[in-house]
Amino acid sequence: MILTAYFDESGTHDGSPTAVVCGAMATSRQWERVEFGLRKLKRKYGFRILHATDLRTGSGDFHGWSQQKIVDLLGDVGFLLGGNAIMEYAVCTVDVAAFQEEYRGEWIKKPRLDTQYGLAFRSCLVHLGLEIERRLGHHRSFSETRLHCVIEAGHKNAGDAQRIFHEMKKDLERHDMQMFGDFTLATKHERDPLMVADFIAYTSYKTDLAIREHGMRSVFPDAIAPIREGAITRIQYAPGSLAKVRTALIEKLERRRNKQFNGQSVSSVHGPRRIASEDEEPAS
Numbered sequence: 104m105i106l107t108a109y110f111d112e113s114g115t116h117d118g119s120p121t122a123v124v125c126g127a128m129a130t131s132r133q134w135e136r137v138e139f140g141l142r143k144l145k146r147k148y149g150f151r152i153l154h155a156t157d158l159r160t161g162s163g164d165f166h167g168w169s170q171q172k173i174v175d176l177l178g179d180v181g182f183l184l185g186g187n188a189i190m191e192y193a194v195c196t197v198d199v200a201a202f203q204e205e206y207r208g209e210w211i212k213k214p215r216l217d218t219q220y221g222l223a224f225r226s227c228l229v230h231l232g233l234e235i236e237r238r239l240g241h242h243r244s245f246s247e248t249r250l251h252c253v254i255e256a257g258h259k260n261a262g263d264a265q266r267i268f269h270e271m272k273k274d275l276e277r278h279d280m281q282m283f284g285d286f287t288l289a290t291k292h293e294r295d296p297l298m299v300a301d302f303i304a305y306t307s308y309k310t311d312l313a314i315r316e317h318g319m320r321s322v323f324p325d326a327i328a329p330i331r332e333g334a335i336t337r338i339q340y341a342p343g344s345l346a347k348v349r350t351a352l353i354e355k356l357e358r359r360r361n362k363q364f365n366g367q368s369v370s371s372v373h374g375p376r377r378i379a380s381e382d383e384e385p386a387s
Contacts (some may be wrong), residue, residue, distance in 0.1 A: 104239060105131050105284075106190070107251045108231055111300035112258065113155075113308035116221050119199060121311050123222035125304035127296065128231050133189060134296055140183040141295045148176050152291045153298040155305030161375070184299065184383035194307045195338040197314070205345035214356035216349065221263035226338050228252070228271060232282060234336075247283035255297050256288035257262040258382050 108128040115122045129137070145151065150164035157163030158173060204221050217225060231250065238386070239245050254264050265286055272283040293298045340348070 104242075104244075104248045105251070106235065106248065107131070107134060107253060107296070108228075109253045109294065109296040109300045110224060110227065110254050110264065111297055111304050112220055112223070112266070113301075113304040114311075115141070115244065115258070115260070120315065121199060122197045122202075122219050122223060123304050123308065123311065124220060124223075124227055125300045125305060126194050126227035126231055126252075127191075127300045128234070129188075129190045129296075130194070133187075137188055137299065138295050140264070141298065144179055144183070147179075149171070152289070153180070153302060155302045159309070162223065173366065177186065180302065184352050189299070190238075190334065191231060192303055192335040193230040193234075193338060194303060194306065194335060195207075195223040195226040195230075196311055197223050197340065199341070199353040201340065204211055205343065206349045208346070208349065214353055215266075216352065217267065218263045220258065222262035222348075224254075224264045225267050228268065230336060230338060232271075232275075235282060245250050246281065247299055248282060251284040251287070253287045253289055253294055255301070256290050257380055307347045 106128055108126045110124060110126045112122065113122075113126045114345075141153070152164060154163060158165050161168060161173075197219055199219065206222065207216065235248060235250060238247055242248075252268055254261050265288070266281065268286045275282055287366070289297065291301070351379070
């Protein structure tokens with residue numbers, strides 16, 4: 104099976120208290136249906152790029168839109184992406200203060216540590232790899248399954264995501280696993296599904312801010328839920344765990360440098376705490 108995951112971020116700008124990366128993974132057929140639906144929405148509402156920040160602020164393609172038109176579009180997007188439209192969403196949220204204190208800590212030149220964006224991307228990619236194993240590992244043609252990744256071009260840390268992807272790909276290949284395919288940088292003009300990752304990342308980011316500031320979950324007008332159903336797995340790090348991730352990653356990279364790496368599986372990169380899927384009870 105050929106799978107493609109599209110990644111985008113929100114909250115990685117200076118001054119943000121949290122950073123979010125979303126990876127939306129689906130089959131070729133699922134993405135074809137989503138892309139067809141997005142083209143219909145573009146024609147119906149008259150926009151080119153569904154950029155969630157512009158939609159929220161009424162700028163860009165959404166300048167001058169009425170509140171009702173925004174709500175209507177959100178409802179249609181929710182309907183398009185609901186149910187089984189997408190195989191899996193992995194959303195990783197990283198607390199900026201904890202990242203700086205626990206993970207970055209004392210700066211070291213080598214081995215190279217992940218950026219905040221890179222760490223969240225790595226966490227999402229680990230989860231998606233495990234999800235592929237869980238869903239398809241029993242299939243007799245599992246060895247032919249490939250996961251291609253598409254990242255929005257232009258982000259200052261896109262190169263870090265590319266480094267991490269190829270690092271993890273090589274780790275798997277050392278164990279005769281060919282799960283990871285191609286890594287591509289593209290714009291939303293070139294790949295419509297990047298709009299899906301952007302939308303989920305931004306919605307998750309604004310939800311996190313609302314919870315931090317007000318203890319509420321309303322993100323858009325009338326608390327429209329962008330995803331009414333579906334498989335969203337939210338990933339976050341428990342207090343103090345980022346220091347352990349830093350130590351484990353440094354040890355792993357040092358072993359590789361000394362040609363003594365003996366990783367176990369896709370999950371050996373590090374294991375972020377799995378919080379809950381959208382259709383599960385939240386963790387206590």
